[in-house]
Amino acid sequence: MSTGIRKPARKIDLRRYPGFVHLAVFCMIILYAPLLIVAVYSFNASTSITLWGGFSLQWYEEVFFGLESAKFKDAAWNSFTIAISAAVVSTCFATSAALGMLRAGEFRGRPVSFALINLPLMVPEIVTAVATLIFFNWINFERGIGTILVAHIVFCIPFAYLPIAARLEGISGIYEQAALDLYATRWEAFRLVLLPLMAPGVLSGFLLAFIISLDDFIITNFVKGAGVETLPTAIFGAVKQGIKPNIMAISTLLLVLSFIFVTLSWLIGRMGTDSGRAAD
Amino acid sequence: MNAETGNPSAAAAVEVREVEKVFGPPTTGARALAGVSLNILDNEFFTLLGPSGCGKTTLLRIIAGFETVTSGRVFLFGDEIEDLPPNKRPVNTVFQQYALFPHMSVAENVAFGLHRLRHPKAEVAKRVDEALDLVQLGEFAARRPSQLSGGQQQRVALARALAPRPKVLLLDEPLSALDLKLRQAMRVELKSLQEETGITFIFVTHDQEEALTMSDRIAVMSRGEVQQIGTAHDIYDRPRNRFVADFIGETNLLDVTVENVDDGSVACRLQDGGLLQATPSGEAAAGTAGHVSIRPEQLVLVPPQEPALMQGVVDRLIYLGTDNQHLVQLADGSEIRVRTQAAQQAEKDFAPGDKVGIRVNPGTARLLVD
Numbered sequence: 001m002s003t004g005i006r007k008p009a010r011k012i013d014l015r016r017y018p019g020f021v022h023l024a025v026f027c028m029i030i031l032y033a034p035l036l037i038v039a040v041y042s043f044n045a046s047t048s049i050t051l052w053g054g055f056s057l058q059w060y061e062e063v064f065f066g067l068e069s070a071k072f073k074d075a076a077w078n079s080f081t082i083a084i085s086a087a088v089v090s091t092c093f094a095t096s097a098a099l100g101m102l103r104a105g106e107f108r109g110r111p112v113s114f115a116l117i118n119l120p121l122m123v124p125e126i127v128t129a130v131a132t133l134i135f136f137n138w139i140n141f142e143r144g145i146g147t148i149l150v151a152h153i154v155f156c157i158p159f160a161y162l163p164i165a166a167r168l169e170g171i172s173g174i175y176e177q178a179a180l181d182l183y184a185t186r187w188e189a190f191r192l193v194l195l196p197l198m199a200p201g202v203l204s205g206f207l208l209a210f211i212i213s214l215d216d217f218i219i220t221n222f223v224k225g226a227g228v229e230t231l232p233t234a235i236f237g238a239v240k241q242g243i244k245p246n247i248m249a250i251s252t253l254l255l256v257l258s259f260i261f262v263t264l265s266w267l268i269g270r271m272g273t274d275s276g277r278a279a280d
Numbered sequence: 281m282n283a284e285t286g287n288p289s290a291a292a293a294v295e296v297r298e299v300e301k302v303f304g305p306p307t308t309g310a311r312a313l314a315g316v317s318l319n320i321l322d323n324e325f326f327t328l329l330g331p332s333g334c335g336k337t338t339l340l341r342i343i344a345g346f347e348t349v350t351s352g353r354v355f356l357f358g359d360e361i362e363d364l365p366p367n368k369r370p371v372n373t374v375f376q377q378y379a380l381f382p383h384m385s386v387a388e389n390v391a392f393g394l395h396r397l398r399h400p401k402a403e404v405a406k407r408v409d410e411a412l413d414l415v416q417l418g419e420f421a422a423r424r425p426s427q428l429s430g431g432q433q434q435r436v437a438l439a440r441a442l443a444p445r446p447k448v449l450l451l452d453e454p455l456s457a458l459d460l461k462l463r464q465a466m467r468v469e470l471k472s473l474q475e476e477t478g479i480t481f482i483f484v485t486h487d488q489e490e491a492l493t494m495s496d497r498i499a500v501m502s503r504g505e506v507q508q509i510g511t512a513h514d515i516y517d518r519p520r521n522r523f524v525a526d527f528i529g530e531t532n533l534l535d536v537t538v539e540n541v542d543d544g545s546v547a548c549r550l551q552d553g554g555l556l557q558a559t560p561s562g563e564a565a566a567g568t569a570g571h572v573s574i575r576p577e578q579l580v581l582v583p584p585q586e587p588a589l590m591q592g593v594v595d596r597l598i599y600l601g602t603d604n605q606h607l608v609q610l611a612d613g614s615e616i617r618v619r620t621q622a623a624q625q626a627e628k629d630f631a632p633g634d635k636v637g638i639r640v641n642p643g644t645a646r647l648l649v650d
Contacts, residue, residue: 177346178379180366182393183444192392196383 035255042248049243059249066246068238075234078145079214082230086152087160087210093153094160094205095198098168099190103176120158128155129222136223143225151223152213159212160205163269167201204269211261215254292319292355293448293480294343299352301338301504306350312338314504315352320448320482321497322357325474327483329491330501331527336484339501340450343482344373357447367396371448372441376456378433380425386412386436387421393444411443414473431462438470442477449474451483455490467493488528492516500524516575520561522648525573532579532616534572538564538647546647548572551612554589558645571648576619578644581606581636588637592616594630608636 014020042060046053063072097117101110120128132151141147175197179189195202217232224233231254238247301313313335320326328336341347342354345366354362361369372393380389390411394404412418415435425433434454441449451470455463471494474481485491491498492512500507500515500523508520519525522533536548539555546564548556558572582588592608595615599622606618616638630636 172377172379174375174377174379175381177366178373178375178381179392180346181344181371181373182440183367183396184392185367185396188396193381197381 038248039252039255042245042252044245044248047245049245049248059245060253062246063249063253068246071229072231072234072250075229075231078148078228079230079232082145082149082152083210083213085149086156086213087206089153090156090209091160091164091202091206093157094164094209095202097157097161098165102165102168103173117161118158120155125155125218129219132219133222143223144228145225147223147225148220148228148230151219152216155216155219156209156213160209163204163208163265164198164201167198167204167269171197200268200271204265207261207265207268211258211265215258293322293324293357294320294482295353295355296320296339296343297353297355299339299342299354300350301335301342301347302350312504313342316501316504316506318499318506318509320480322480323478325471325481325483325494325496327485327491327495327498328501329485329488329498329528330507331486334501335504336486336501337452340373340452340482340484343448344371344450345369370446371450372444372446373450373452374434374437374441374454376453378425378437378454378457380433380436380440382425384424385421386417386423386425386428389425389436390440390443392440397444407443411439414442414476415439415469430458431466434458434466438473442473442479445477446479448480448482451481453485454483455485456487463490470494492528500527502527517646518559518561519573519646519648522571522573525571525646525648530576530617530619531573532576533648534574534614534616536570536572536647538566538568538570541566548645548647550590552590552610556589556640556645557642558647559643560647560649562649564647564649573646573648574640574644576605576617577603578641579616579618580639580641581608581618581620581630582639584635584637586637588639590616590638592636592638594632594634594636596632597630606630606636608638 041049041052043055043057044051044053045056045058063069097113101114101117132154136143136147171194175193176189179193180186184192215232216230217236220230221233221236224230229237231250235247235250238244296316296318299313299316300311302309302311304310316335316339328339330336338347342349342362343356345361345364345368349362352362353360356369356371381392384392387408390408391404394407399407408421409418412421415438417432417435417439420428420432420436425436428436434457437454455466455470458466467490470481470483483491483494495512497509497511498515499509502523508515508524510518515524515528519528519531525531526533534550534556536550536556536558538546539549540547541560541564544559545557546560548558548570550556556572564570581594584591590610592610594606595609596607598605598607602622604620604622606620608616608618610616618638
């Protein structure tokens, strides 16, 4: 190794590249230091957002029982209702889409369909937001919770689709054939065999859609009606009047929730893949 | 076969009539089956044997209902079935990869078909027990498929397919994933299962040994066509054409010219002048060229001074455990395989470089007319 000549490694080890560790540490700091600071300062006893004044839970208390708590509770209620409904509906759409794409055989326009399903991931969100707003105005749809919900359902579909399709792709069609061979109808083959096998993917897609909807700001901000707030728009509104530590507390709560859901989504998506795929 | 009247044969469990299957566009697509007709009798262990790509699995999937026919008809006990979906056909399949439902226990897997047929619960339980006992897996009822060995999973797949008591059981290379010992044991087990249950088995394999040991009758397939249908003895001892002779077991194919035809026996002139009596596979005419097939075990090596049909030099001796295989080079450069039983003939073995004479056991040479 010291001669500078070495046999080709079986697998390229990224860690051997010069400066890899430094770059990695730098990126981690850029990405996570702000989050960490917000989380730490949410427990600050002082009203300053930059000076540490000891540990306290007062900002969390403020979030739940303070002057602005009613506003945040309304926003949280809106956020959760929208996120759950949007996740349920978009997961249904995404599951159907995955079945159509992966189980209906080759059909004309399949590549186009694939692109269309995934396009929203590529289109800048601000474009989608403006377009959605124009669309709602054009059809004279009154803005409010309804418009937010519809918009969320639409942009959550590709997020739900990805883990569902990934899971479905790993399930051999032989199981459905075996079910049909054993006198199951098409619906029974789906309900009793395919759906249980793809359930982790569906759940994973649901959780991802839920958290994407819960976190969304840009589109929501465009299509929400006056006076209707979700948590992200409420936080944004509060920040405009100056950053107070209770914002940090709410942000931390959201962060923890996101973290839990993304982790769950990942774990569930992996669940059973060892046995499920080995049997293929 | 009642091809003229158009009536399905009453005795046949499955009748396949002039079935053609083209994947893709009808004119340019891949032709998997090029007009296959066969009758599979009730209570028969019938094997579709052929190399990969010969259409045997396609034919099985057509009988199961997973593929449609491009043209032709399929009858099950006299009823036309090619329009029925798989779940409406009283046939069950044992898949090559078993396809056990991984989220269900062994018992739930076996019960699946019975539940779909709306059998009462008590009867389902009884028949699941019976089916699992049949394959000696009663004690594993509560396990998941992933907790079983390959051989056990194979038997669960069998029990699952047998539990609804199908009229015909389709087996798609079910033994190919097992190791040799298990495969040999399962051959015996499958054959006795078929006899015990009285169900017609249609077995697909590319393994000729499997086909020869289990089947009542075998259809040898190649390039989407049936080459020969017959018992194991028929196809091994009386191959109809060159493909069958070559594919089933080992054989030596010699170029010959037909010298003389005398009802049931033909005299064939070998390249190096020897004259050989052979039974023809069809109508043979004097003066035509053809191939004679002789199995390696029907040839005998003798010292060069003794009278023999052919002369050659031993090129190689291969020890195969039970047998010794001699590769003998003839004067014209072609090579002939001769098999001797290792236990009996050890002292008679010739070494590489030895000159030898080759004799043919009388009545074992077959002239292939095709």
